[in-house]
Amino acid sequence: MKLHVLALSAALALSMATPAAHAATGPGVSWQAAAADADIDRYFVQAKAEKKPVLLYWGAKWCPPCNQLKATLFNRADFIEQSKAFVAVGIDGDAPGAQKLGTRFKVRGYPTMILFNPAGNEVTRLPGEADAAQVMKVLQLGLSSGRPVKAVLADAKAGKKLNANEWRLLGFYGWETDEQQLLPVAERPATLTQLAKASEGVDTETTTRLWLKSVGALAEGKAADPAQLPRLRAVLADAGQSRAQMDVLTNEAPDLVKAFAPQPGEARNALVAEFDAALKRLNEDNTLSRADRLNALQGRIDLARLDSPKDDPNPKGISTALLTEAREQAGKANREITDGYERQAVVTEAAHLLGRAGLWKESDELLKSALARSHSPYYLMSQLGGNARKQGRKADALRWYEEAFNKSEGPATRLQWGSNYLAALIELSPEDTPRIEKAAAQLFAEAEKDPGAFYERSERSLKKVGSLLSSWNQGPTQAAAVGRLKAQLDGVCGKLDGSDAKARSACQGLMKKA
Template sequence: MKLSPLLSSLALALSLAVHAAHASPGPGVSWQSAAADADIDRAFTEAKAAKKPVLLYWGAKWCPPCNQLKATLFNRADFIEQSKAFVAVGIDGDAPGAQKLGTRFKVRGYPTLILFNPNGSEITRLPGEADAGQVMKVLQLGLSSGRPVKAVLADAKAGKKLTANEWRLLGFYGWETDEQQLLPADQRAATLAQLAKASEGVDGETNTRLWLKSIGALADGKATDAAQLPRLRAVLADAAQSRAQMDVLTNEAPDLVKALAPTAGATRTQLVTEFDAALKRLNEDTTLSRADRLNALQGRIDLARLGSPKDEPHPQGMPAALLANARDQATKANREITDGYERQAVVTEAAHLLGRAGLWKESDELLQSALARSHSPYYLMSQLAGNAKKQGKKAEALRWYEEAYNKSEGPATRLQWGATYFGALVELAPEDTARIEKTAAQLFADAQKDPGAFYERSERSLKKVATLLAGWSKTPAQAAAVGRLKAQLDGVCGKLDGGDAQAKTACQGLMKKA
C-alpha cells in the first residue's frame, strides 16, 4: 500500500529519529546527527550565531577505532564538559546522504574528527589514534587558537616563527585522515622532516613526534640517515618519552626499525631488543586503555615477525613467552570487558594480533565467542573470513564472507562488505560464474536503492566491483554475465536524479570500467 505524502514524511522523520538515537557517537554530549547538507548548514548557522566552533565526527557503528573513541574519549567527564563550548555534529557513515557529506568534507577513513571555527573554516583534524588525554589537549588547543592549521603550516614552511601551541597543532594533526587537505600524500614525509627540523628547540615532545612521524611516513620503510639511530634509542629508553609517543611507536614499530636499521644484523637485532622492551613497558602501563596496551603487544608481535614474509600465516621463531602473553591478554580482555563499545574495539584487535602471531585457532575461537555479544557481528565474521583465507581455507573463507555480507547493516556498509565478498569470489572461485553474477547483481540492486551509492566509500566499493568484473571476463559465459550486469547498471544510471551530475558521471564511469 502506498503511503500518503504526509504519512511518508512522518515515517521518514521517525526513521531518522530512530537512526539518530541508535547512531549517536556517545552519551552525555548533545550530538546533532547529520544526514544531509541541510543538517550541516543548520549546525553551522547555530554555531555562528552562538560564536561556537563545530566538532564534526565521522564514523560507523562497526568501526573498532570509532568504538574506541566512544569507550575512552566521548564518555570522559572533561570531554562532556568541554563539549558545551562547541556544536557537536555526528555523521554515521550509513545515514542517508552521509557519503555525499563525506565528499563535501573530504573525509574517507573512519573515524575522522574535524574542528571548525564558527565561520565554517577547518581549524584542525584531531588524531583519533592518539591517547584520549592527548586528543583532549589538542582539542583545547584548537578551541583556544581558532586559527586554521593550513595557515599555521604555511607559516611554518615559510620560516615564520610559531608559538609552542601552534607547533603542537602541527605535531598532533590527524595526518592519517588528512586526505590531502594540507598537502599531497607524496609530500608528507619530506614536509614532516622539514617541520621537525624547524621546530628544534621549541618543544621537545612535539619535535620528537614530528621527527618520528617523518620517518614512519617513509614509504615501505625506506632507509634514512643512520646517524639518527641514537635518537630513537634514547626515546625508547626513556619511559616518559616513549609514553608520550605511544601511538607512533606502537603503530609504526616495523617501519621505524627498517628505516633506521635497514639490514639484518647486530644493529637491527639490538634495536629490536630495545624497541621490544619499550613496547613491553607500554603494554604493562595501566594508565593506557586496554586497546592501546594491546596495540603495544601487537607492535611486539610485528617486530618478532620482521624476519618472516609479510603474509606468512605461520611465522617462525616467535618467542614462546610472547605467544603465551598474547593468549593470556586476549582471554583476559574477553572475560573482563563489559562495555559494548570497548568490546568491539578490543576483541577485534586481540583477534588480529593472535592471527599475526600465527595463533589462528585462538583467534577464531575468540571471534566466534564474541559474535553473540557484538552489536556488529558482521565485522567479526569478516575477520573470520580473513583468517580462513590467510590459511588457504577457501570454502570456509567464502562462507564467512557471504554471511558477513548477508548480515551487514546500512547502505554504505552493505556495499563495502558486498564488494569484499565479491572480491573474494573472483579471487578464490573465479569459475563460479553464477555466484559471481548473482552477487554483483545484488550489489547493483543495493546501489539503486541508495542515493549516496555514487559518493565516497560507496563509490569506491562499486568501482572495485566494476574493475574486478573487467578483469574476470575471460570465457564466453563470463562475458555474457558481464553483459547482463552492464545492462542492469545502465538501468541504475538511467534512474538517477538528473540534477545530480556527480552521481551520473560516477555511475557511467563504472560502466566503462566493467
C-alpha cells in the same frame, strides 16, 4: 596502517537527535545528527549565531577505532564538559546523505574528527590514534586558537616564529586523515622533517613526534639518516618519552625499524630488542587503555615476525613467551570486558594479533565466542573469513564472507561488505559464475536504492566491483554474465537524478573496463 586506537567504556545517558546518530557517536554528549547538506548548513548557522566552534565526527557503528573513541574520549568528564563550548555534529556513515557529506569535507576513513571555527573554516583534524588525554589537549588548543592549522603550517614553512601551542597543533594534527587538505602525500615526509627541525627548542615532545612521523609510516618506506639512530634509541629507552609517543611507536614499529635497519642482521636484531623492551613497558602500563596496551603487544608481534614473508600464516621467530602473552591477554580481555563499545574495539584487535602470531585456532575461537555479544557481528564474521582464507580454507572463507554480507547493516556498509564478498568469490571460486553474478547483481540493486551510492566509500566499493568484474571477464561464460550485469547497471544509471552529474558520471564509468 593500524587504526585500532583509544579504547573506552560507556557510562552516561545519551542525548541524541536520532537513533542513527546513536550508532555513529556515543554516550555523554548532545551530538546533533547530520545526514545531508541542509543539516550541516543549519548547524553552521547555529554555530555562527552562538559564536561556537563546530566539532564534526564521522564514523560507523561497526568501526573498531570509532568504538574506541566512544569508550575513551567521548565519555570523559572533561570532554563532556568541553562539548558545551562547541556544536557537536555526528555523521553516521550509513545515514542517507553521509557519503555525499564525506565528499564535501574530504573525509574517507572512519573515524575522522574535524574542528571548525564559528565562521565555518576548518581549524584542525584531531589525531584519533593518540591517547585520549592528548586528544583533549589538542582539542582545547584548537578551541582557544580558532586559527586554521593550514595558516599555521604556511607560517612554519615560511620560517615565521610559532609559539609552543601552534607547534603542538602541527605535531598532533591528524596527518593520517588529512586527505591532502594540508599537503600532497608526496610532500609529507620532507615537510615533517622540515617542521621537526624548525620546532627544535620550542616543545621537545612535539619535535620528537614530528620527527618520528617523518621517518615512520608517513615516510612511505624511505630509509632514515643513520646518524639519527641514537635519537630513536633515546626515545625507546626513556619511559616518559616513549609514553608520550605511544601511538607512533606502537603503530609504526616495523616502519621505524626498517627505516633505520633496512636489512636483516645484527644491527636490526639489536634495534628490535630495544624496541621490544619499550613496547613491553607500554603493554604493561595500566595508565593506558586496554586497546593501547594490546596495540603495544601487537607491535611486539609485528617486530618478531619482521623477517618472515608479509603474509606468512605461520611466521617463524615468535618466542614461546610472546605467544603465551598473546593468548593470556586476549583471553583476559574477552573475559573481563562488558562494555559493548570496548568489546568491538578490543576483541577484534585481540583476534587480529592472535592471527598475526599464527595462533589461528585461538583467533577463531575468540571471534566465535564474541559474535553473540557484538552489536556488529558482521565485522567479526569478516575477520573469520579472512582467517580462513589465510589458512587456505576456501569453503569456510566464502561461507563467512557471505554471512557477513548477509548480516551487514546500512547502505554504505552493505556495499563495502558486498564488494569484499565478491572479491573473495572471484579469488577463491572464479568458476562459480552464477554465484558471482548473483552477488554483483545484488550490489547493483542496492546501489539503485541508495542516493549516496556514487559518493565516497560507497563509490569506492562499487568501483572495486567494476574492477573485479573486469579482471574476472576472461571467457564467453563470464562475458555473458558481465553483459547482463552491465545492462542492469545501465538501468541504474538511467534512473539517477539528471542534475547529479557527479553520480551519473561515476555510475557510467563503473563497467567501462569490464
